[in-house]
Amino acid sequence: MLFDLLNFGKKKASKDIAKERLKLVLIHDRANVSPQFLEMVKGEIIKVIQNYMDIDEGALDIQLTKTESEDGENYVPALVANIPIKKVKDSGK
Amino acid sequence: MGEVLVVTSGKGGVGKTTTTANIGTGLSLLGKKVVLIDTDIGLRNLDVVLGLENRIVYDLVDVIEGACRTKQALIKDKRFDGLYLLPAAQTRDKSAVNPEQMLNLCEELKEEYDYILIDCPAGIEQGFKNAIAGADKAIVVTTPEVSAVRDADRIIGLLEANEVRAPKLIVNRVRPDMVKRGDMMSINDIIDILAIDLVGVVPDDENIIVSTNRGEPAVADNKSLAGQAYRNITKRIMGEDIPLLDLESSQGFISKVKRIFKL
Ligand SMILES: Nc1ncnc2c1ncn2[C@@H]1O[C@H](COP(=O)(O)OP(=O)(O)OP(=O)(O)O)[C@@H](O)[C@H]1O
Ligand SMILES: [Mg+2]
Secondary structure, eight states, X not given: OHHHHHHTTOOOXXXXXXXXXXXXXXXXXXXXXXXXXXXXXXXXXXXXXXXXXXXXXXXXXXXXXXXXXXXXXXXXXXXXXXXXXXXXXXXXX | OOEEEEEEOSSTTSSHHHHHHHHHHHHHHTTOOEEEEEOOTTSOOHHXXXXXXXXXXXXXXXXXXXXXXXXXXXXXXXXXXXXXXXXXXXXXXXXXXXXXXXXXXXXXXXXXXXXXXXXXXXXXXXXXXXXXXXXXXXXXXXXXXXXXXXXXXXXXXXXXXXXXXXXXEEXXXXXXXXXXXXXXXOHXXXXXXXXXXXXXXXXXXXXXXXXXXXXXXXXXXTTOHHHHHHHHHHHHHTTOOXXXXXXXXXSOHXXXXXXXXXX
């Protein structure tokens, strides 16, 4: 408890910064992609989806992360997109 | 039939040669027949770490080129029964050897020795490709630093791509005091990131420098904490289930007092 109080207001532990930086850099190392590449993918996805629905472009979040592989033994990169929909167009009918 | 283990890291200077020398010596102390191959052509070092530098006649390139028989180039360690070194050539470069030749050499040595340990050079070029060519398994060495862990991750990917399966991790030069105050990534942090199995943790220990000065691997020194870590790793490689070393007990008087009073 005393320990916690003494640490209060202190800077983040450097090892946590190291870990966060590593995690980010490895996502790109592993998938062999650059942020520009992600922006391109994002642009294309928006274009396609807009044909079918109105989406909240500002809140669109797309990132490369990792997920467990099918055999559960390894981690593989995964593309995760969170795309808030405002309205589904009915032109698709 | 023996087993070929490559000791690799990507980043230079993290402890591959030290690890190879200690695990190799450790295995021989447990009665195994072991050959250590230095594949760092042009920058050989395993000979001096083992204290065998004055006994070199032939080297790896001589064997590959057929200038001598394999047996003639193997230096028998007189202190440790069953331990042999095949030194790297010092005046040639990495292109003097190709992966197929390394594979053949490993196959030949497996017939007669229990373990063949390959000390890999830093990097991911020709020297790395040679070193992994004949390997059944890999030991990846890293230190708790961003650059070393990043390179280890790259190496793990390359090992997988080259079908050297299930690499095992050694975290070297750990400083429990720094981990405790949050200035060094912990073993769990590193495992969490690299997602591979751990085979051991070696503390940062000045005994390593002293033993390298003398050319006597720390694994043979009962008083060295790093030596204890290497003895444990050796047993784990042989399939024993040995718990991790309590590195905190090495922190001297104050921390012992703290532990007694459960601080
Ligand atoms: N656990 C340790 N504690 C203290 N010093 C260490 C430890 N492990 C290695 N060292 C020191 O770190 C230095 C580099 O070690 P080593 O030569 O084994 O690394 P390496 O990975 O083989 O390097 P290279 O990539 O150049 O081949 C040496 O001076 C060695 O004594
Ligand atoms: Mg080396």
